[in-house]
Amino acid sequence: MPTVFIDANIPIYTVGYSHRLKDPCIRVLQLVADRPQSFVTSAEVLQVTLHLSLRILRDSRGFREFADLMRGRIEPVYARDVERARSLAEQYTAIEARDCVHAAVMQRIGLRQIISSDRRLSRARCEWCVGSGE
DSSP states (O other): OOOEEEOTHHHHHHHSSSOTTHHHHHHHHHHHHHOGGGEEEEHHHHHHHHHHIIIIISOOHHHHHHHHHHTTOEEOOOHHHHHHHHHHHHHOTTSOHHHHHHHHHHHHHTOOEEEOOOHHHHHHTOTTOBTOOO
């Protein structure tokens, strides 16, 4: 059973421009490759990765590599997840809607840890986002 959820910013930093988080994100994905059974993501993360890859980088390589790496460990997003995300968004107003969708998927599958470079998650001190932030 996977224990850690991977956020979209991890694969984006690995293929993006030079950034202080590029090397740590590369190390995270190397760990995912070494211990695939420990990690999971969602279809929403793939969508965000595709969107950012094409919009910012003008190249879908990051999306393709991440999708291949996570094959077989990509959770769907159901309508009930989006409804739960709405409830979470009302409770955690500093967190963006897509992060609440991630949280709802995580809750459905019983995860409490996310790897993300998103500082908002760390500052929000959410019970469902242990281990997040830069």
